[in-house]
Amino acid sequence: MGEKNPPFFSQENLNKSSWNSRVKLKDIVESLGMKVVTAHEGLLREVTGGYASDLLSDVMAHASAGDVWVTLQIHPNIIAVATLKDVAGIVIVQGREPDGETIKKAQSEHIPLLVSELYTFEIVGRLYHMGLSGMR
Amino acid sequence: MLKEYRADLHIHTILSPCTELTEMLPRAIVTRAHQIGLDVIAICDHNSSENVSPTQKVSLTGGLVVLAGIEITSKEEVHTLGLFNGAEEVRKVQEVVYSTLPGENDEESFGYQVVVNERDEAVYFNKRLLIGATTLSLEEVVELIHSFNGLAIASHVDREAYSIIGQLGFIPPGMALDALELSPKIRVEEARKNFPQCRDYPLITSSDAHSLDDIGKSSTTFVMEGVSVAEIQLALLGTQGRRVLL
Numbered sequence: 001m002g003e004k005n006p007p008f009f010s011q012e013n014l015n016k017s018s019w020n021s022r023v024k025l026k027d028i029v030e031s032l033g034m035k036v037v038t039a040h041e042g043l044l045r046e047v048t049g050g051y052a053s054d055l056l057s058d059v060m061a062h063a064s065a066g067d068v069w070v071t072l073q074i075h076p077n078i079i080a081v082a083t084l085k086d087v088a089g090i091v092i093v094q095g096r097e098p099d100g101e102t103i104k105k106a107q108s109e110h111i112p113l114l115v116s117e118l119y120t121f122e123i124v125g126r127l128y129h130m131g132l133s134g135m136r
Numbered sequence: 137m138l139k140e141y142r143a144d145l146h147i148h149t150i151l152s153p154c155t156e157l158t159e160m161l162p163r164a165i166v167t168r169a170h171q172i173g174l175d176v177i178a179i180c181d182h183n184s185s186e187n188v189s190p191t192q193k194v195s196l197t198g199g200l201v202v203l204a205g206i207e208i209t210s211k212e213e214v215h216t217l218g219l220f221n222g223a224e225e226v227r228k229v230q231e232v233v234y235s236t237l238p239g240e241n242d243e244e245s246f247g248y249q250v251v252v253n254e255r256d257e258a259v260y261f262n263k264r265l266l267i268g269a270t271t272l273s274l275e276e277v278v279e280l281i282h283s284f285n286g287l288a289i290a291s292h293v294d295r296e297a298y299s300i301i302g303q304l305g306f307i308p309p310g311m312a313l314d315a316l317e318l319s320p321k322i323r324v325e326e327a328r329k330n331f332p333q334c335r336d337y338p339l340i341t342s343s344d345a346h347s348l349d350d351i352g353k354s355s356t357t358f359v360m361e362g363v364s365v366a367e368i369q370l371a372l373l374g375t376q377g378r379r380v381l382l
Contacts (some may be wrong), residue, residue, distance in 0.1 A: 054303075055296065055303060056302075056303060056304050056305030056306075057296060057301060057302045057304075057305050059305065060305050065187070073212060073303075075212050075273070075274070075304055075308070076308060077304040077305055077308055079308065080305070099273070130318060
């Protein structure tokens with residue numbers, strides 16, 4: 001206890017703590033080994049939180065700008081919802097293949113569409129571990 | 137001659153695992169529908185049409201028209217009603233639905249799925265996972281219904297669970313739906329206010345009955361010349377004097 005702790009927001013703490021380091025979409029892609037289907041240009045965007053739901057009406061009500069959104073839905077409507085809520089990117093779970101129309105819309109709206117082979121629970125757990133939270 | 141027909145176009149039978157067991161039988165349904173003054177009903181079980189024919193056979197003597205229906209679950213878990221003139225068309229649609237419906241029913245968890253005859257006798261238990269989702273996209277479901285000259289009606293759009301708006305946030309542009317169905321829980325004006333897309337499609341209201349008491353809780357009156365899918369379509373479009381009274 002004799003050693004003096006560095007101030008909480010010291011550069012030293014910022015460097016080592018994961019919870020408040022800035023997470024970019026590309027960090028998530030690399031860490032979880034996801035496939036980038038569209039909008040590589042969006043990978044440098046900072047991700048400020050996360051939301052997981054397959055009920056698009058619920059996502060419209062509760063997702064926030066900058067979220068990474070985890071879902072199993074692959075219908076073209078997910079792109080409209082993602083655009084409306086200004087989410088940073090969509091993670092499609094279980095290796096599901098978004099259909100052609102969804103990909104086309106994601107490209108034109110510049111929405112990063114990422115595909116993971118993992119299940120939702122696992123993905124969300126790993127994202128949380130990277131310092132992302134669903135709390136605002 | 138144009139006439140008013142009061143219709144409840146969304147009724148489940150004992151084949152749907154979620155209905156009251158021993159209650160939703162052909163004779164009981166037809167008797168009840170007749171008692172409360174309905175002219176038309178449609179049998180729409182989850183992903184199956186096997187109890188349509190027995191119910192149609194019961195209705196032959198009473199003057200009540202029973203349309204052949206099915207409520208199909210898309211892979212997005214959106215429910216859509218398909219209404220057909222005959223049991224033959226719906227049976228063909230059912231074939232496609234069965235071929236895209238994975239899984240087996242767990243009767244303890246979901247309930248029994250009883251196929252019956254026109255004497256209300258159990259014929260066998262359907263073992264498919266009727267409560268599950270097909271691998272068909274919503275667009276494919278609508279196309280399937282139309283390919284057998286049926287009407288595609290989005291189920292209970294005001295509900296969060298299993299409705300097109302609940303599951304997909306909004307009705308995708310260009311969806312070739314013939315109508316949207318409102319559940320008994322919402323009034324038409326309220327629906328048009330809360331769900332603005334209800335202004336873009338013809339509306340019907342029906343009960344989604346899972347018990348005898350539910351039948352006719354909500355219904356739609358069609359002004360048309362006789363009862364057929366084609367006449368209902370004209371009424372939904374509001375052409376040639378046909379119309380819907382909500």
